Amino acid sequence: MDFGCAEQVPLGEVLPAGTITVAARLTHWICENAKSTRAYLKRVGELQPLALPMQQQEIVELPREVHKKGDHGPGGFDARPLLKAALAGNDMGLVSEAGMPAIADPGSSVVRAAHELGIEVAPLVGPVSLLLALAASGLNGQNFAFVGYLPQEPTARTQRIRELEALALRTGQAQLFIETPYRNRALWQALVQGLKPTTRLAVASGLTLPSAVCRSAAVTAWKQQGAPVSNDRPAVFALGA
Numbered sequence: 001m002d003f004g005c006a007e008q009v010p011l012g013e014v015l016p017a018g019t020i021t022v023a024a025r026l027t028h029w030i031c032e033n034a035k036s037t038r039a040y041l042k043r044v045g046e047l048q049p050l051a052l053p054m055q056q057q058e059i060v061e062l063p064r065e066v067h068k069k070g071d072h073g074p075g076g077f078d079a080r081p082l083l084k085a086a087l088a089g090n091d092m093g094l095v096s097e098a099g100m101p102a103i104a105d106p107g108s109s110v111v112r113a114a115h116e117l118g119i120e121v122a123p124l125v126g127p128v129s130l131l132l133a134l135a136a137s138g139l140n141g142q143n144f145a146f147v148g149y150l151p152q153e154p155t156a157r158t159q160r161i162r163e164l165e166a167l168a169l170r171t172g173q174a175q176l177f178i179e180t181p182y183r184n185r186a187l188w189q190a191l192v193q194g195l196k197p198t199t200r201l202a203v204a205s206g207l208t209l210p211s212a213v214c215r216s217a218a219v220t221a222w223k224q225q226g227a228p229v230s231n232d233r234p235a236v237f238a239l240g241a
Contacts, residue, residue, distance in 0.1 A: 006232070007209055011043045014208045019124045024048035026093040028058045028085040030110055037095055058085060062106050071109035079113040086119050098234060100128045104146060104178065130176055133204035133236035136214045139174035140240055146176045150187065157187070161194045165239060169199070174240035184229045187237065195219045195239065203228055205235040 011020065023044045031037040037059055041050060050057070060082055062071070071077040086092045094101045094110050100123075101107030114121050134141055147164065151157045164175040179187045191201055202216035213235075215228045229235050 007206075007211060009208050009210070012047055015126050019126055020044055020047055022124060023093060025051045026091055027052045027056070028090045028092040029095060030060050030062065030079075030082050030092060030107075031095045032062055032097045032106060034059045034061050036097060040095065062110075066106045066109065071106050076112075077109040079109040080117060082110060083113055083117060083119060086114065087117060098129065100126060103128060104130055104148070127208050129204070129207065129234070129236050132207045133202070133214075133238060134174065134176060136204055136207065137174070137200075137202035137216045137238045137240075139200060139202060139216070139238050140172050141174070143172055144174040144176060144238075144240075148177060149179060150177055152183070154190065157190055158194045161191060161239075165195055165199055168240040169196075172241055174238055176236060176238045178234065178236055181234050182231045184231050184235050185227055188227045188229050191237065191239070192219055192222050197223075200240055202238040203235055204238075205229060205233055 023041070024047075029037055038054055038057075041054060041057065044050065045054075062079075062082075063077070066077050071079070083092065094107050096102075096105035096107055099105050102111050111121055130146055134144055150160050164177075167173060168175050188203070195201060197218065197220035199219050200216060201219050201222055203213065204215075205213045207214060213228055216238075217225075
């Protein structure tokens, strides 16, 4: 949604009423960051009364290493201890900093643990930056992949860009990726310089905000324009045929 952006959009304009209603009645949470989760709940409470005051909400953070290394892979992260409240009969919410939990964000370990423990999992609808960006890009929405972050080192990054481009041009599969905001412009320059002139390159940022950016064009056209992406807020990049 608008996490990481200087401006905010009214919560009721981007989240369905049903999602807000569920968030208002929950009192137990698993999250990336407790401070931003409290800020989110405060906004929810402005629309519907919270079941408990903020001070009584039970908010547990995922470990820091899960943020950095992810929670889906060999060995993974055992999130079952975080679900004690659910086993005791309480509904729990999983919330991430932006986008949707377990989709380009931590949380899959919690979902996996819930299934293992026989706890019902119910995904709620809200803005998902990757899908919004893809839908607005004009790239192939029938065949696409999200590949996370590209390498930071310039040579390795250029090599990865060319690998993704070759895959996209060979298969038609759109390639989506993200970057830490303060490296957005460096990544953009590497894309414009490393891709073929006819490859389509798209970028989207702040799609739920009045100042949303959503641009898509062939690389040859981008070379005649300034960078449409800034270093001060998250963005989604995509390339393809």
